[in-house]
Structure formats: C-alpha cells, structure tokens
Amino acid sequence: MNTNSNIYTVIYTTVIVVVVAALLAFVSQSLKGKQDANEKAETISQMLTAAQYGTKAELDKLGNTAKLEKYAQEIEKALVIDMQGNVVRELEGIEVYGPKELKRQNYNIKGGTNQTGEAELPVFIFRNGNTVVPVYGAGLWGPIWGYLAFETGTATISGAYFDHESETAGLGSRIKDDPAFQQQFIGEQADFSSANVFEIVKGGAPVGEDGKSLKDNKIDAISGATMTSQGLDAAIDTWLGAYAKYFTKSEE
Amino acid sequence: MNAKLKETILNPIFKGNPITVLVLGICSSLAVTVTLKGALVMALSVIVVTGISSLILSLLRNTIPGRVRIIVQLVVVAMMVILVDQILKSFEATYAIDKQLSVYIGLIITNCIVMGRIEAFALGNKPIPSLLDGLANGVGYGMILLIVAFFRELLGSGTLFGLRVLPAGYIPNNLVILPPFALILLGCIIWVQRACDKDLQEK
Numbered sequence: 222m223n224t225n226s227n228i229y230t231v232i233y234t235t236v237i238v239v240v241v242a243a244l245l246a247f248v249s250q251s252l253k254g255k256q257d258a259n260e261k262a263e264t265i266s267q268m269l270t271a272a273q274y275g276t277k278a279e280l281d282k283l284g285n286t287a288k289l290e291k292y293a294q295e296i297e298k299a300l301v302i303d304m305q306g307n308v309v310r311e312l313e314g315i316e317v318y319g320p321k322e323l324k325r326q327n328y329n330i331k332g333g334t335n336q337t338g339e340a341e342l343p344v345f346i347f348r349n350g351n352t353v354v355p356v357y358g359a360g361l362w363g364p365i366w367g368y369l370a371f372e373t374g375t376a377t378i379s380g381a382y383f384d385h386e387s388e389t390a391g392l393g394s395r396i397k398d399d400p401a402f403q404q405q406f407i408g409e410q411a412d413f414s415s416a417n418v419f420e421i422v423k424g425g426a427p428v429g430e431d432g433k434s435l436k437d438n439k440i441d442a443i444s445g446a447t448m449t450s451q452g453l454d455a456a457i458d459t460w461l462g463a464y465a466k467y468f469t470k471s472e473e
Numbered sequence: 474m475n476a477k478l479k480e481t482i483l484n485p486i487f488k489g490n491p492i493t494v495l496v497l498g499i500c501s502s503l504a505v506t507v508t509l510k511g512a513l514v515m516a517l518s519v520i521v522v523t524g525i526s527s528l529i530l531s532l533l534r535n536t537i538p539g540r541v542r543i544i545v546q547l548v549v550v551a552m553m554v555i556l557v558d559q560i561l562k563s564f565e566a567t568y569a570i571d572k573q574l575s576v577y578i579g580l581i582i583t584n585c586i587v588m589g590r591i592e593a594f595a596l597g598n599k600p601i602p603s604l605l606d607g608l609a610n611g612v613g614y615g616m617i618l619l620i621v622a623f624f625r626e627l628l629g630s631g632t633l634f635g636l637r638v639l640p641a642g643y644i645p646n647n648l649v650i651l652p653p654f655a656l657i658l659l660g661c662i663i664w665v666q667r668a669c670d671k672d673l674q675e676k
Contacts, residue, residue, distance in 0.1 A: 230538040237545060241552045248559055255563040263568070285565050387576060399524070420516070 256300030262288045266317040269295070271368035272351040272381040276400065277382065289315055298346040301340055304330070307353040318343045320366050320384070323357035330463045342463055353380050354464055358456025363387040365396065366457060369406070376413055376468055381406035381451065393449030405440040411461055412438045413468050418461040421454040423447060481602050485610040487670075493586050493663045494673065497585040502618055503655040505577050509634050513514035514561070514570045516615025518578060520555045520608055521664055524586050527595040527607030529553075534596050546591050547582070554582045621658050627634040 223229065269291065270277045283291065287351040292315060299312035318326070329340035345353040352373045357366040367383030381403045383396040395402055411418050419438050420426075427438035434440060442450035461468075491497045505515040528671075529549050530537075537545050561571040571578060580588065590610050595603040603627045626632055627648035631639035648654055667673045 224536060224538045225540065230541055232538070233538055234541055234544065237548055241548055245552060245555055252563040254558050256559075259562065259565060259568040262565075281569060343512070427487060 227280065227332045227359065242270075258285060260319050261315075261317060262375050264317045265289060265292045265315075267382045267384060268292070268317065268345060268353050268368045269372040271380045272345075272349065272353050273349045273370065273380045274349070275328065275349075292317075295348050296345060297348045300344045300346070301341045302344055302404065302464075302467050303342070304463050304466065306464075306468075309341065312343065315412060317345075318355055320357070320364060320386075322408070323366050324364065327357045330459060331394070340463060342460075344421045344464075346373055348381060353432075354389065356460040358452055360385050360396075360452040361390045361393055361446075362389070365452055367396070367453075367456075369457070369461075371411070371468070376411045378406045378409045378411060385449075388449050389446065393446040395443050396449060396453055399443075404441060405434065408436050409434075409437060410438055411468070413461070413465040416462065417458060418465065419454070420458045421450045421457075478602060481606050482609045484608065485613040486616065487613075488672065490613045490617065490658065490666075491586045491589075491610050493666050495586075495589070497589060498614055499656075499659070501577050501580060501584060502614075502621060502659065503652040505574055506618055506625050506655050507629065507650055507659045508573075509619065509626050511571060511573055512615075512618045513579065514567060516618050518557045518561070518612070519581055519584065519586070520611030521557055521612055522550065522581050523590060523611040523614075524604055524608035526550045526553050526587060527591055528604040530591050530601055531595040531598060531600045531603035537596075542596070543588075550587050552590070552646060553583050554579060557581070566640060567621040586614055598655055616637065616658070617662060620662060621655050624658055625654065629654075 224233075263286045265279040266277065266283070269275070269280050269288070272295075274280065274291070274374070276297065280288065280291075297317070301312060303309050307473045325337060326340055326342065328335040329338060330342075343355065345372075347353065350373050353368050353370045353440075354410040355366065355368050355415040357364065359365070363386035365383060365388065367381060369378060370380035371377060372379050383403065385394060385397055388394045388396065409419070420440075421442045422439050423442045426434050426441050427437065429435050481486070489495065492499065501515065505511050510616055519623050526546075526549050530546060533549075540602065544597060558571070561567040590607055594606045600605070623633070626634075627638065630645050631637060631643045
C-alpha cells in the first residue's frame with residue numbers, strides 16, 4: 222500500500238485526530254467530578270487562609286474532606302448580594318465561588334458583550350469575625366484572583382490570599398507565593414468612597430514616622446512585576462467597587 | 474536478556490544520558506527541581522510519556538505517511554501529556570503538586586527527549602525495544618532531576634521531601650532556590666560523569 226499518496230495521508234490524519242479527540246473527551250468527562258472536588262477544596266482552603274484560620278501550608282495538610290468540614294463548621298452566613306448591596310439569596314450548604322465562577326461574575330460586573338445577567342456577588346461571613354469577598358482580574362499572562370477578608374462590618378482588611386494561573390515564577394507569582402506580600406494587606410483600610418478603593422503603589426507606599434506602611438489604602442507593589450501588580454490593583458478596585466454599597470451600608 | 478536489549482536500557486541512563494550527555498530537557502530540569510516531590514512527579518510523568526508514546530508510535534511506524542510523521546508524533550505525544558495532566562489533577566495527593574508544576578507538565582510535549590527518541594529510535598525499531606528505550610530515557614532524565622532536586626531542596630530549604638533534616642538553625646541559601654543554581658549543579662554532574670568515563674572526554 223502506498224502510504225505516501227494524498228488520499229491515504231488525509232484519511233490517516235483524520236482518523237488519528239478523531240480517535241485521539243474522542244479518547245481525550247471521554248477521559249475529561251469521566252474525571253471531571255474528581256477534578257471539581259479538588260478545585261472546590263482548594264478554593265475553600267484559600268478562603269480559610271484569607272480569613273486567618275492558618276497559613277496556606279497548614280490548611281493544605283488537611284485532606285479535602287477535612288477542609289470541607291472545617292468550612293461547614295466555621296461559616297456563619299454565606300450570602301449573594303447585588304451591586305446595590307441588597308441580599309439576593311443565601312448560599313446553602315457548601316457552595317463556593319472558584320475562579321471559573323468568578324470569571325463569569327467579573328464579566329457581569331463590567332458589563333459588555335460577555336455579560337450573562339446581573340452580577341451575583343458572594344459574601345462569606347466566618348465565625349471568627351472575618352468577612353471574605355473574592356476579587357478577580359487579569360494579570361500579565363493570565364487570570365489572577367483571590368480572597369480578601371475584612372473585619373466584619375468594617376472596611377479594615379484582616380487577611381488576603383491570591384492565586385494566579387500563569388504569572389512569571391519568582392516575580393508575578395509572588396502574589397501567591399510570598400506571604401510577606403499578603404501580610405501587607407492586614408490592617409489596611411479600603412476607601413469605599415473613591416474609585417481607587419485600594420492601591421498597590423509602584424515605588425513604595427507612604428510610610429509613617431515609625432517607617433512602617435501607613436494603615437491607609439496603599440501598599441507596596443512587587444519589584445519586577447509591575448504588570449501583575451497593576452492587574453491586581455485593577456482587580457481589587459473593580460471588585461471592591463462592586464461591593465462598595467454593601468460595605469458602606471453595613472458600616473452605618 | 475540479550476546484549477542489544479541491555480544496551481538499549483542502560484545506554485540512556487549512563488553513557489547516553491539525555492540531560493548530561495545529549496544536553497536535552499534542560500529547561501524543565503531548571504524549573505521543577507526546587508523540591509524533590511515536584512521532581513519525582515515530573516520524572517514519573519516524563520517516564521510514562523516517553524515510554525508509552527514510543528510504544529504507540531513504534532506500533533504505528535509502518536503505517537505513518539512520511540510527510541506528516543512529525544504531526545502524527547505530536548498528536549500522540551500531546552495526547553499522552555494531556556492524559557497525564559488530567560490524571561494528576563484528579564487525585565487529591567497529586568493535585569497540589571500539579572498546581573505547583575503548573576505549565577511544566579503541559580510543556581513535556583516540547584521536551585526534546587520525547588520527540589528525539591521517537592524520531593531516532595521508535596520509528597525504526599520494534600515495539601518492545603522502543604518501549605524500553607522510551608522508559609530508559611525517562612529514567613535517565615528523572616535520575617538527574619532527582620539528584621539536582623536533592624541538593625536544591627537540602628541546601629535551599631533544609632528539607633527532603635518536605636521533612637526537615639538540617640537543624641532549625643540552618644539559614645536556607647536563597648541562591649540554591651533560584652534556577653541558575655540548577656545549571657551550576659548540572660555542570661558539576663556533567664564534570665563528575667566525564668571525569669569518570671574516559672569515552673565521553675573530548676580531545
């Protein structure tokens with residue numbers, strides 16, 4: 222048989238591509254449940270980290286089931302609000318907002334052609350007095366997202382955890398890997414009256430007389446990761462802007 | 474076991490080691506050797522991908538049209554890489570490591586070892602020797618990865634497989650964590666190997 226004829230080549234490549242595609246589709250479908258469960262546990266451990274239930278490494282030592290149990294134990298109330306700050310519904314059971322869902326809501330906040338409806342913004346109120354809200358946006362190479370914790374009923378940030386898909390290792394990836402960067406958020410005040418709710422400042426945030434960063438709404442950006450820092454700044458502004466009415470209401 | 478088969482298995486591990494002798498797959502060996510755990514998962518993934526891709530392509534070798542053979546190879550290797558990635562994502566124990574290795578699992582497809590062995594060996598040999606050749610090259614790669622990761626985790630974090638071995642007073646050396654140090658270590662390994670093996674020395 223002539224394996225170099227055009228017809229043979231076309232049929233051969235078609236068959237092999239169809240077979241491989243079918244196999245991969247089947248595997249992807251059959252493993253989806255397990256992968257989603259892992260992602261959900263990961264999201265929960267990120268939220269618990271932001272809410273100061275331990276460091277990410279400590280929480281990761283718990284298994285998936287333990288993470289879910291801890292969340293069920295510690296959550297006081299989980300709400301969905303709209304951009305006017307009104308409660309739309311309560312989240313039942315263990316329902317969390319991972320990156321895929323946040324992406325959809327990010328379009329809804331910003332409006333435009335990808336909007337699928339009204340923005341549904343989750344609020345997670347934990348028993349230790351922390352309220353966790355998510356943020357989502359674009360980094361340098363791909364999406365970045367994270368969870369900010371506030372002292373319930375105030376604009377004081379009490380914790381933060383960020384994750385990314387493909388930021389540069391050692392530079393942009395420090396939003397996730399560098400606990401010192403996340404520590405900077407603690408004690409800072411979000412300014413819900415302004416469009417710049419929070420700022421990540423290139424060249425250094427203002428410091429007080431003691432040489433420490435002021436407890437304002439500004440922290441230091443990451444050296445060598447200007448684009449990731451700016452992306453995170455924009456993500457926080459967009460999302461906290463959407464939550465502004467909820468936070469200013471609960472302060473009154 | 475006949476001599477030729479033995480040669481097929483042992484050559485990629487020592488005399489024809491893909492990293493230290495052929496100098497292939499350097500990029501990923503810099504990136505994934507910060508911890509032993511990461512290096513081990515990466516090594517196993519590469520072993521599976523090189524072994525099974527070589528086997529499949531060796532089985533197909535007489536039917537593949539010559540003009541599109543690289544494309545057919547790519548399709549098969551890509552399929553194996555995606556399968557490995559999907560499986561790592563599905564298990565609780567490997568999910569965190571998959572996240573840590575992030576793009577590097579996907580980039581196994583661009584690892585020159587895989588395509589190199591398929592072109593050079595699997596397309597011209599029977600399935601069983603091809604499988605062994607693929608596996609052995611993966612082992613040769615993984616072995617170097619583990620040696621590099623051993624020193625980088627020990628000196629860079631004071632731990633082995635996440636367990637503390639150096640006393641708490643040890644201050645981790647940050648240079649060891651950074652990718653350039655993997656190159657320095659690789660250089661040392663190549664130096665030692667060439668010093669021991671006269672055949673590898675260039676005049």
